[in-house]
Amino acid sequence: YYTRSIPCSPAHCCNDVPVSLPPAGTQFQYLVVEKKGAKQNVGVIQLNRPKALNALCDGLMNEMNQALDFFEKDPDVGAIVITGSEKAFAAGADIKEMQNRTFQECYGGSFLAHWNRVSLVRKPVIAAVNGYAPRMFLGKYCTMVNFCVIVSASSRQTQMPVLTGNCGSLNILFMQRANGKCLSQSSRINSIQTLAPSLQLWLWSFLGVESAYSEAEKKKDRPWGSEGGGGIRAYPLQPPAVSTPSPLP
Ligand SMILES: C[C@@H](CO)C(=O)SCCNC(=O)CCNC(=O)[C@H](O)C(C)(C)COP(=O)(O)OP(=O)(O)OC[C@H]1O[C@@H](n2cnc3c(N)ncnc32)[C@H](O)[C@@H]1OP(=O)(O)O
Numbered sequence: 001y002y003t004r005s006i007p008c009s010p011a012h013c014c015n016d017v018p019v020s021l022p023p024a025g026t027q028f029q030y031l032v033v034e035k036k037g038a039k040q041n042v043g044v045i046q047l048n049r050p051k052a053l054n055a056l057c058d059g060l061m062n063e064m065n066q067a068l069d070f071f072e073k074d075p076d077v078g079a080i081v082i083t084g085s086e087k088a089f090a091a092g093a094d095i096k097e098m099q100n101r102t103f104q105e106c107y108g109g110s111f112l113a114h115w116n117r118v119s120l121v122r123k124p125v126i127a128a129v130n131g132y133a134p135r136m137f138l139g140k141y142c143t144m145v146n147f148c149v150i151v152s153a154s155s156r157q158t159q160m161p162v163l164t165g166n167c168g169s170l171n172i173l174f175m176q177r178a179n180g181k182c183l184s185q186s187s188r189i190n191s192i193q194t195l196a197p198s199l200q201l202w203l204w205s206f207l208g209v210e211s212a213y214s215e216a217e218k219k220k221d222r223p224w225g226s227e228g229g230g231g232i233r234a235y236p237l238q239p240p241a242v243s244t245p246s247p248l249p
Helices: 058-073 103-108 113-120 189-194 197-210 215-220
Strands: 031-036 042-047 079-083 125-129 150-154 173-178 181-186
Touching: 031 058, 042 058, 058 079, 058 113
Parallel strands: 042 079, 079 125, 125 150, 150 173
Antiparallel strands: 031 042, 173 181
């Protein structure tokens, strides 16, 4: 396949180089890639490296970028979900692959630069997290979930508290879900004003469907997620007033 380092919009290719998409039914080694939903408009990328708990080796991330290219350019696909297995979303970077690399190799070779592709997709990318997701919310170069627009973490998500408020700048929301309810959330929403209005409204309507302000939080009268300093209020019914958004970069 042709893979690009600079992603293009779904509507056109920024450098006019034709892109050959993975043909339907393409087998990936580390991923299961398919379209789901009644309208087949959700692109689902499931990490499929069970023996290594979905550790993000180079091969997996290269395949991920191919799948993202594929879904970004597919006009039928409205949103993309990245998920793992019941035991692990992903065990972070592949530490076996990393262990012998020198600083010079990493720095000079732009180590992990290709991970950024996820954050550049011009469609909402949702990380559906279950099981292990170590280092999910710490630092800037975290596991891939930090590059997704929404992180929907099930109650089985382990190891890390969801409400750290210390996520990468591209994360908009963390949602911990159980029984279909949104129990908690945290975010750094600075960048929300730079998103297209339709995406903002989409986010808020997503919340509206899922939100259930917990009794405990109501009593405390504080925003969900405020523990981490980056919390926001839940808006179960109405989206907040949207100020004039800045144009997309
Ligand atoms: C880029 C930065 C961002 O800050 C990083 O992502 S650094 C990497 C961060 N990730 C980790 O440090 C996680 C390391 N893994 C673990 O701590 C544990 O595996 C665990 C997630 C807590 C699960 O433990 P458990 O006892 O259930 O499973 P095993 O340790 O026996 O693992 C099973 C199998 O998977 C291999 N594996 C696990 N994590 C990784 C990894 N990150 N990279 C490569 N391989 C990994 C592990 O070696 C086992 O395989 P085996 O050796 O038996 O062939």
